[in-house]
Amino acid sequence: MSRDRTVDVLVVGAGPAGLALAARLARAGAGHVEVLEREQDAGGVPRHCHHGGFGGPVHPWLTGPAYALRAVRAATAAGAKLRTGVSATGWAGPLTLETTSSAGLERITARAVVLATGARERPRSARLVPGSRPAGVLTTGELQQSVHLYGQHIGRRAVVVGAEPVARHAVRTLRRAGAEVVAVVTERARAAAVPGVPLLTATTVAELRGRGRLSGVAVRHEDGRCGVLACDTVVFTGDWIPDHELARRGGIALDPGTRGPCVDASFRTSVPGVFAVGNALHGVERAATAAAEGDAAAAAVLARLSGAPWPEPGPPLLVRAPLLWVAPNRLTDVGGRPLLLRSGEPLTAPVLTAAQDGLLLWRRRFPVRMSPSRSLRLPPGWTDRVDPSGGPVVLGIG
């Protein structure tokens, strides 16, 4: 029924992280490196991000599609095998994935499997926004694909929900599609306004209204003031969650903060031979950060291929509110790589602490403003104080 094949490395997801890793591995002579992409085109989310800011120091202002094209070409040129329109649907063994494509079913066994499945924005339903269920309710991902890949008609008056950088891109895409952006609404107390668009801070979306098509968004300010913004389109932006289905179906341990696979600093998951990189690990980071993770995972994947043992995971790394998540979440092999730390609230000059079994390991003040939209890069020097056989290490605000 299904065809059985074996490869050296199987990468699931041809976005920035998966492609960067595949290119690096193929270049390093890792053997048969195969990348599966369920979409018809490789490149990941940048394919439909028609704005600049992608790319590294050499080409800092590449647009998303140009960046995606470069990443695809680099992986292919290095000798990685890219297969699009192939969905990994489940596991047939610890290192064997089941796939579906128009060519049929396959079971692909690899010496190393890398999950690079990316992240998505939580839709309106997952945010439990009450009201009717009209047409015209989108996430940024759907909006960008509708406009940039399919040239579809979007409504005339739109409200954007969220204050992460992606909200700005949603505004730009809506304007490009000919819609007027009525307001940007965020629960946060402060946010950067987009020129020409009213910004409603400390405001929640209380209800969606309209039958057939959206007719308005009821909002409530934290001081109790209420109102209705008349609109035919609403875009829910940000609120990212890793696409962790394969990880969960494979019994891979997840981190409670990121909701992505728990990994050590070399991107090893709890299942020997399975790695995870990029936005599958954490809410959302820029394409360059995801690609850098893919790049950085190559050394450990190569070590795995040459028979290096799968190390003990080390103590889990957890966060305490208002911190949201930290990645990696296990403290083996930290080396020189920074940890990414995200806060749920804006923090000015936070004092960060790390403690293990009630013992303070480290305490430091960061003279910066920590935004909920961007990770703080935490230098890893302190991690050599962690007792590898001790309990969980907890990061908090001192």
Added chain:
Amino acid sequence: MTTTTGGAVTTGGALPGGEYDVTVVGAGVVGTAIARELARLPLRIALVDASDDVGDGTSKANTAILHTGFDAVPGSLESRLVREGHRLLSAYAAESGIPVEPLGALLVAWDEEQLAALPGLAEKAVRNGYRAARIIAAEEVRAREPELGPGVLGALDVPGESLVCPWTTTLAYATQAVRAGVDLHLNCRVRKVVSGETHTLATTRGPLRTRHLVNAAGLYADEIDRLLGHADFAVTPRRGQLIVFDELARTLVRHILLPVPGALGKGVLVSPTVYGNVMLGPTAEDLDDKTDTGSTAEGLALLREKGRRILPALLEEEVTAVYAGLRAATGDDDYAIRAHPAQRYVTVGGIRSTGLTASMAIAAHVVELLADGGLPVTGAREPAPVRMPNLGEAFLRPYRDAELIAKDPEYGRIVCHCERVTRGEIRDALASTVPPGSPDGLRRRTRARAGRCQGFHCGAAVRALFEEARG
């Protein structure tokens, strides 16, 4: 029109002239079942609905359980029709590919009062002709449902309760009816009825003449009734809000977890669905507005509070969908099926959530009532069987069917990644006998866009396929 060529499906423009033998108003699960039953007869039949699709009212937002009828009011019409309907629909589902999962139900008692109610329920089940229910102890409940919250005191085990797909059921009836010659007229709201030798329905698409009339208008059955001069009952829309959790939550629950009914109604259930996710709900709110299918912050908070007690781990899972349905409550404890033979008119009112299970038995009953009003019922023949696309996760879906993909590679091209819906399935639905009237209709036929991302990945692609097919 000959019955071998099939009926017409129209969505706009003037209605065909001439006289229909029977017209069924309302293309929900009950109306389509009646149309299908009538299609066995050599008659000219119309099925009309105000919406752009079949099953677009109460039927689409059902709790999707194939009931045994164990808890009906003994001796009621509902009790009899649910019991017969369960048998008929079980057989029909097996024949036509409607997914049914026989998981069984547990009515879990969380306090002494609920525990004390179980023997009465077990005895009531027997009076309803259902003998397999038995009371089980807390330890057995816990062994069979390890994720239940603390405080379980016991349960009534009802092994015969099953999950069913309400969307496919309605669609199968409609498809079979149309193929057997029934005309389906959508976007066709009935505004007025003038009765004489025949009934003339004034609709939003012009007049429609019919000799016999069946009112299966669900929430609007009382309003149609009034057009015919009857005021037997009033329909109060009772809203039920539901939260659907992600497929990854499916391992948390093994049975349909029904509440023990108390003074405040039937309460909130937790149930897997045939699509592989988990449903929590419904609320029960009596409203005035028959179109108010919105969810509310209070309703969702209440469901989460109840759900947290029943299955605490469920609340940690991602929510895939939130929706609300309206039940056609009449204030009476039974179905309001009323025949007016002199008027050649039958009303099928007050059909609650058991209507899905009872649908085929209701249909048979209604045709008998029409015969009492003079409808000729000779010359019946079985309509050609239908085979519906499988939406059930427990059965072979196209994306896993190697043979099917080898024959047609479009079944290997997954468009909706969360629900694994292929381009082949979307193509088939768009070209089917009763095609979807909207992307939501396409979702009910294929599951496309029904998953956790709600369109982040596939929304634009699915809409493009829908719009392309519409031309």
